[in-house]
Amino acid sequence: MQVQLIRRNKNxxxxxxGELDHHTAINFRQVVEKELEKDITKNLILNMENLTxxxxxxxxxxxxxxxxxxxxxxxxxxxxxxxxxxKILEMGGLLKxxxxxxxxxxxxxxxx
Numbered sequence: 001m002q003v004q005l006i007r008r009n010k011n012x013x014x015x016x017x018g019e020l021d022h023h024t025a026i027n028f029r030q031v032v033e034k035e036l037e038k039d040i041t042k043n044l045i046l047n048m049e050n051l052t053x054x055x056x057x058x059x060x061x062x063x064x065x066x067x068x069x070x071x072x073x074x075x076x077x078x079x080x081x082x083x084x085x086x087k088i089l090e091m092g093g094l095l096k097x098x099x100x101x102x103x104x105x106x107x108x109x110x111x112x
Contacts, residue, residue, distance in 0.1 A: 003031045010042040011111060013104055017050040020058035029061045033068065042074040045107045049080025059092035066098060075099075077107040 001018035014032055018024065035041065044065060048054075066076045078089070079101040089095050101107035 001027065003028055005031070005035055007040070008108060010040065011045060011108060012036070012041040012043070013045045013047060015047040015050065019053040020051055020061065021053060021055045022057040025057040025061040028058075029064060032065050036065065036068055039072075041069075042072070043111050044069045044074065044076045045101075045104060045111075046076065046078045047080045047104055048078060048082065048085050049103075051080075051082070051085055054085050054088050056088075056092065059088065059094060062089075062094060062098075063092075066094075075111060077101050077110065079103050079107045 001016065001020060001024035004015040004017070006013040006015065012035060016028070020028060036044070046062065069076050076098050077100070078098055080103060081089070081100055101110060
């Protein structure tokens with residue numbers, strides 16, 4: 001899995017490519033956590049447009065970053081959500097607490 005980080009002011013966009021599963025969730029968690037610990041970021045946008053697969057380990061990794069951002073008063077938004085990953089996040093209950101946007105631009109606009 002590839003994790004690309006893009007900073008837009010106090011917003012961190014994380015573009016995920018590949019699979020977010022028990023093999024790759026640790027890398028995702030470490031990379032994003034390290035960036036969030038710099039205290040530059042307020043909000044987190046997770047772009048899942050190129051995420052081909054996710055399992056419960058991915059849900060746990062996302063939930064952990066959600067808690068980390070919310071503890072500092074920020075917001076998390078998911079965008080580019082495909083049908084399979086949407087179903088996984090629904091079953092995991094994350095879509096009850098994390099809003100979904102169609103793309104990065106709309107996600108950024110909703111944070112203004």
